[in-house]
Amino acid sequence: MTSTASADRGQRPSIINPGRFAGIADRAIPWFAAATVIAFAVGLYFALWASPEDYQQGSTVRIMYVHVPAAWLAMFSYLVMTSAALGTLVWRHPLADVAAKAAAPIGAAFTLCALASGSVWGKPMWGAWWVWDARLTSMLILFFMYLGIIALWRAIDEPTRAARVTAIVILVGFINIPIIKFSVDWWNTLHQGASVLRFDGPTIHSSMLIPLLIMAVAFMLLFTTLHLAAMRTDLIKRRARAVRLRLARGGA
Numbered sequence: 001m002t003s004t005a006s007a008d009r010g011q012r013p014s015i016i017n018p019g020r021f022a023g024i025a026d027r028a029i030p031w032f033a034a035a036t037v038i039a040f041a042v043g044l045y046f047a048l049w050a051s052p053e054d055y056q057q058g059s060t061v062r063i064m065y066v067h068v069p070a071a072w073l074a075m076f077s078y079l080v081m082t083s084a085a086l087g088t089l090v091w092r093h094p095l096a097d098v099a100a101k102a103a104a105p106i107g108a109a110f111t112l113c114a115l116a117s118g119s120v121w122g123k124p125m126w127g128a129w130w131v132w133d134a135r136l137t138s139m140l141i142l143f144f145m146y147l148g149i150i151a152l153w154r155a156i157d158e159p160t161r162a163a164r165v166t167a168i169v170i171l172v173g174f175i176n177i178p179i180i181k182f183s184v185d186w187w188n189t190l191h192q193g194a195s196v197l198r199f200d201g202p203t204i205h206s207s208m209l210i211p212l213l214i215m216a217v218a219f220m221l222l223f224t225t226l227h228l229a230a231m232r233t234d235l236i237k238r239r240a241r242a243v244r245l246r247l248a249r250g251g252a
Contacts (some may be wrong), residue, residue: 018235021095025232031227039218046211048155059160060124065211067117069219070110074142077107077223081149082174085167093232097163098238100170101153106223108146115139124192132198135191136174145173159238 047065054061080103087096118136119129130136149166156162184191195204204212 018094018098018238022232022235025228028093029225029228029232032221032228036218036221036225039214039221043211043214043218046214052207057125060121061166061208062119063117064208065215067114067121068212069216071114071139072216073219073223074107074111074139074242075180076220077103077110078142078146078174078177080227081107081170082177085170088163089144089171097159097167098234099233100163100166102187102227102234104146104150104153106226106230108143108150110219110223111139111146112145115143122190130214131190133191134187134189135180138180138183140147142176142180143198149173 008233041066049098051062051065053059081100084093084100084103087093088100098197115136118139123129135235149169152169154163154168179186183189
């Protein structure tokens with residue numbers, strides 16, 4: 001009886017199966033997309049109209065509701081890539097490389113959004129669009145790391161070799177993530193210290209914290225939607241490539 005049950009479990013489709021995952025993604029993406037639109041609608045309402053102005057920054061503080069979640073997701077995207085890189089090198093997970101490859105352009109877009117919104121915010125606050133601040137410089141390095149990893153994937157034609165090489169580069173580049181996080185603590189920078197993710201609790205008022213968290217959820221839902229869609233697209237491309245190779249071998 002036990003052996004039969006084990007056999008049934010072994011034959012049951014698993015989410016790690018690329019075909020099974022693609023089917024789940026097809027059903028999940030519309031729900032995540034709808035949740036993303038709702039979250040952004042609620043978050044932007046609170047951020048633009050319901051939240052108060054800052055007594056020093058005025059309405060300029062509202063840039064925070066885009067800049068901060070974008071910066072969080074820029075680092076989170078790299079954490080996803082790092083986990084996927086471990087899955088590629090250590091556990092040889094069949095979807096690990098697909099997940100890492102799909103997250104890279106999204107992470108690059110969030111990083112660019114964080115840099116651009118930070119510059120717009122910095123101009124009235126610091127009097128300059130850009131300063132070689134430790135946080136800004138490490139975020140710029142993260143953006144170039146994303147671009148380099150994307151280019152590396154495209155430079156290597158053989159998928160298995162590309163997966164291994166990029167996984168190693170991703171793991172080496174992870175050292176920049178704690179530098180970004182703790183740069184305001186390690187060096188004298190223009191950025192203020194952490195005001196939300198603190199051991200002793202947030203120091204930002206709830207009238208600003210709640211809209212910020214709603215926008216963070218909206219950005220996370222956007223990442224999930226785009227990531228699932230990109231993974232599904234990459235799986236389709238890999239399947240088409242495998243079919244072409246089989247046809248080529250058959251013709252030869």
